[in-house]
Amino acid sequence: MVFVDSYPKTSKLVRSEFLVAFVALGIGALFGVVQALHRTGVFRGFVSSADYYTILTGHGVLLALVFTTFFIAGLFTWAVANSLERELPQRIAWSAFWIMLTGTVLAAVSIIGGLVGAPSILGHDLKADVLFTFYAPMKAHPAFYIGAALIIVGSWVAGLAYFKSLWEWRSENPDERIPLQTFMVLTTMLMWYVSTIGVAVEVVAFLIPWSLGLIQNVDPLLTRTLFWYFGHPVVYFWLMPAYLVWYTILPKLAGGRLFSDPLARVVFVAFLLLSTPVGFHHQYTDPGIPSGYKFIAMTNTMFLLLPSLLTAFTVVASVEHGARQRGAKGYLSWLRNLPWGKPAFAGCMLAGLMFAAGGFSGMINAGMNINYLIHNTIWVPGHFHLTVGTAFALTAMAISYWLVPQITGKKLRQRSIATLQPYVWFVGMAVMSNAMHRAGLAGIPRRTAEPTYDEFAFEGVAGTVGEMRIQIAIGGFLLFVGAAMFLIVMADTLLARRGGTLSVNSNIPEPLSGADHSPRILDNYKLWTAIALLLIVIAYGPPLASMVADGLFAPGSPPIPV
């Protein structure tokens, strides 16, 4: 039975969420290639260097906030319905969709306003050239902050739909273990609820009233601390859905089954516990924060490596098991027995491989003292284009090749483009990210329209700056081509007529070591959430208390339009 026929209502929801995600991906990718060509000086004819930052804001918000959140909503909706075998509560789930879409439109319109002369709307210039991090006291149009808040609130409501499904299922199955996919979804959502408190307080209590003129000042250090309280866990909000795919679908695509259900649950619980009390590692170079708190965040960050290292083991072991089921022999030659020509499989594998590289550069970022060499250099975007830009984005694209046919009932079209697409993305990212990392070591900053200065010139540690620039431009262009290839396949598939029998289905094989082997305490959400909150109180309580002790809005800064 095809998923769309079993759960037609939920399928429609997933389709709508994916559609918004894909539109955001298309616009975001276009903005991306404009930047890659502009900042490398290859072609600067699209926008002026002043408008570059509008494009950069759009790229960050559309890809890191809109594309991710909508795609994750779609994937989670499918995963909950599939593993609990029921339609999602429609009213809640659709309200979530419309709230998020309203927020997206508000944020997008206020960003685009900056490209069309920033007309005055409701007494404020309609622009939001404040980048994805919107550090106060740079001020955007209030609609931008309200839009960002609505996207978050919408995702909270979506989470409610998943929990409601679980409660319905639980009343019918009082003694069963929570199915693994639902367990992963709900653990991720709990982490998300806990971590978005920071940005919600920042935006709702401070930035919205401040941008409207209701309060005069905000404390820039306090608001950015609240941002980073959310700013690191958000990367796990991107990553955990990719892990859901790698743990539960990838082994099946490889022809096998998951190695261990208990370990998968342990990994997700570890993320719930450790994702949030680490935000200060984005503020290693911030004044006003005692180094002791930075040290605590550093140790927590290092322990966050553990669930990812365990994942590397489990995923590789599961895929190897799949290869051996397909008749593979030998220590390494099993790699040849994998379906590298299937875009869903190849995309996930390449994404995972690249995530390993991203993990290593992340260890450098987390290293409190070596971080000084690379903080705010282009090394950092080099790093996160491997993580969110590949581990998440390429996994999302790859799994769409597998999932979209199931939520539409239509066979995947343009198969040859789909087959090549993950490789194009991989090569483009390898070239671009590698050069970005090296350029970062030469001290070249991120977030700049023209990384050249009148007072001095940069010098490459190895290789020349010119050669790195060309590689960034070529890589960025290949990535744009990769995104376009994906969107062509999706558009052609979505617009096609339904016909024939699908070769894919949503049945997930039982793990080698099943849920019976995992202790029941792992499913105790109350316990883990309580511990997570406790760890946050330890890491954030004292520094936040000292920041607000001198007054919530002091030392204060009035809004400064940019």
Place this chain on the structure above:
Amino acid sequence: MFDDVDGPEQKTLLRLLIIVGIGLPILIEVVTFGSMMGHHLTGDTGGEAVPGTPTAEPAGADVGDPILKSANVSARIDAASVVTADDGWRFTLTVNVTNTGSDPTAVRLDSVTTRSGETVADTASTGQLPVGDTDDVTQSWLLPPGERPDTVAVTVFVYPDGESVQSTQYTVALGDIPVSNR
């Protein structure tokens, strides 16, 4: 391998892509590492031995610098600023002119060319300066947003007998003029 792909061409292509995709970054890393070790072994340990970062190209004229190589006048930049706004970046230049020749003279600021090659014309001139006199001339140009001034065109007029006029145009390269928002 690739047993689920149609056609041998695509298999070859895929194999090639895998080799390029994984080989290329490894190659770059090996070259990077090799050149770093090379520096290390030859005693050139990067940061310590290289005295800082190299300076950029020799810059043009800054505030306080003389700008015209003319026998008739001496001129220097008294003030220069670039101020950002949504409708454009305003470049304002004040030049102090002294008539050092033997005939009356005048200096006119003509146009500014930006670093991306756009020219904005708006002129301002000193009056006719008697020998030995000094005057300031100020003009501002609204450059497109994001544009910084590169050169300014300046014309020197000399009036040998009060009637006829000889003019010479100079293109003055500007140095690093810091940008501000007010």
Place this chain on the structure above:
Amino acid sequence: MQVHRFEKVWLGAAILLIVGFIATIAYGSVGVGVGMVDDSGGQISAEEVQNGNTDTPFDDPGVVKTGDDKYTVYVVARQFQFVPGSGDNPIQVPAGANVTFRVTSADVVHGFSVVETNINTMVIPGQVSEVSARFNEPGTYGLICHEYCGAAHHTMGGSVEVVPPEEYDMQQENIDQSADDAQAQEEADQ
């Protein structure tokens, strides 16, 4: 809970790696003494920095000699320049001296990074960033704002000129001399 033997080995190795990382960083800060940017710089009113009435050296930022071979550099970052630092006003310090940078912002969040060194700090309105360093080799070092601060962010650069100590002292004498001359001239004019 059943854990495979290979998984146990992997888990052990992973924990070892993590503890190793933490140990090297702890050694770096305690043993080698790699300093961190922290709250030692104190707070300041960004509005007063903007208006130049803080009653601190930030009202007239620059290099202050605070002792034998000890200098404090006060820098105000504002859209879109470092004062001193940008344009033809580089920060000048002698080689080999203990230099403490005290940097603050007059408007939005900026960055203060001396290229290819580990002098790298955020500059946040309301806070003073304090970083200590010693430049052993004379030369010109690039200075950049590495946090987006507005439409002309990419123009916000500067330089740190590290000069040999003797040359530095001579320059200072000349500056003092010319300042004295100017003052004498002014008094004579009156």
